[in-house]
Amino acid sequence: MQEARILQLVPYVYNRAPLTRHIWDQAGVHPDDIKSLQDYKDKAPFINKDTIREFRDNNSDPFGGLCCVVQPHLKGIGFTSGTTGDPTPVPRAKHTLSMLDLKRCFWHMGLRPKDYFINAMFTFREGQTADRCIEADFKPINFCYKPSEVVPRIIEASLKYRPKVFFMLSTPMVTAIEKYVRDRNIDIKEAFASYQGAVFGGEMLGDSMRQRINSWGLEVYEYTTLGDVCGAMQCSAHDGMHAWEDLALVEVLDPDGSEPVADGEVGELVVTALMDDVAPLVRFRTDDLVKITREPCSCGRTHARFWPLGRKGDQIIVRGKSILPRDLLPIFQTQAETSSGLFQIILRSREADILELRVGYDASVTGDPAELKSRLLELVSNGMEVPVAIDLVVDDELLKLGPPQKIPRVTKS
């Protein structure tokens, strides 16, 4: 099926997407050269975020040469989060793949026709999508993502409609629920008793955060992006993210080359959108470092599973040791003052002699910031085995640096 879809995709996108034509012509590759899936893997040139931005800037094309359609098929424009810069426009049709994969995930979690689910997506980049659930008869209860304001309403909705899925949790939402429950002595397990599961996404989930959510009686399903083609979520086995290989061709390649890495080895996720006719990404190097396995899951599914490790650009080498944000999160989440896990790596250059961090703390539970700093310095330097410098900042100040649900994990200053 993947081969059939690739052979259909290649001439379609070459004839419509200016970036693809430009890149393929530059590489001396023509759709006629692609007669099999293996041909595609051997010959198709790569694109990445820089290629798209460069094409966008050089050609005054806001879509970076990706868009294959015009009105009436082009219905709307979504956007990337803008965490690291100017939000990138993403053209879209009336129906989007993100809802298709979500509905599959919700079904796996136990959502059935006529069931309600909490829809508090922390980004609102594709407009209203409630009518995209009609054919599945899944009923969203919509909330805006202002955790401290909506938590009482979410609890009220949980008791009134008895929803089955909570979509979705991130650190600010978890913190807001904890604070609300603590201040009012609410039986949160009873309020959340109807849920089959809660989705956590948009950022890393450490063990400490998972345990905090589990303590409410919620099973947590981690959710991530499959290289901006669609989403990918854990199944009930919680053993890797399930890719949807009918929606995307998934490759994991040497981060510095084009050869595939073996299962279990660290590589860069490279994706091709198989079902997107509006702006398909074709051999897109995502910058995401992952491990992958093609072994069938114990849940019975056979598509690839992967484990996100971090972004290639987020990696810092301190005295020869590779460190990613994911390595640091568990350390901060074990301390009450920094349990929100808000921190940044100061990446002045990819290689450094000292690990510089900006760490957020909850002032309401911090007695002596100097003592906290000294404790964190010891924990991080022992954990990472490198010299460390820490700049402590209150959580609220750090949150101003990014969209409401997350902050850039790596910054130059």
Place this chain on the structure above:
Amino acid sequence: MTTTFKPGRNEPFVVSSFLDAGKYEFLPFSQPEQERAQGFITAMLSTFHFRTGSHLLVLSQQDTVNHFLPIERAAMDYGLIVCNADDSMFDVRRTESILRRFDVTAAVAVSGEVLDGLRDSGFDAAELFRDVVVWAYPDAAARLDSENVRQFMVLGPATALECQYRNGLHLDPREWLVECVDGEILLTSKQPRSMDFEGFATGVKAELHQGVCACGNTGPRIVLK
């Protein structure tokens, strides 16, 4: 008159929210309501002549689905390309980016908070929205003060907006019986819904203007005091 709202007979496909005297209530919303509301918005868009393929900036939040889903789908069917940004001062970079990069012909619904955010981020809202038809909440409309501005309001469960002719805010006359009692606008639903309303007090002080609007709409129009 006593404010009442109670579950109706329509099966909802989504649950939204509305404000009742400053308190949020859940608003189950059905497909027939969505389709009727979409038809009303199409009629409002048709009082202009927006070119097919031009862009509509929609500023909203996810919990306002009953107001903005009809707007988005009507605009798409009309031939506009919908660009979304949050109705929030935290998302004004995206709002600015859309206005800068795309041929935006109209924007809905600009709030005072968005204008504050644009100002605080160093952007000139009047310049950004120049030559754009702007549906704005009353506080923002007063600040923009341009002939391109049309009023936009949320009255509890109902959406109200001005047409091209700026003769006051229209509500869907097939959907709502609109009354003015002691200077306050009250709403009663006329069609089967997931939540029925009878004499719902919107808290909006206004006058009702009767008579046919230049756009052809025969319902009463709300003119704010």
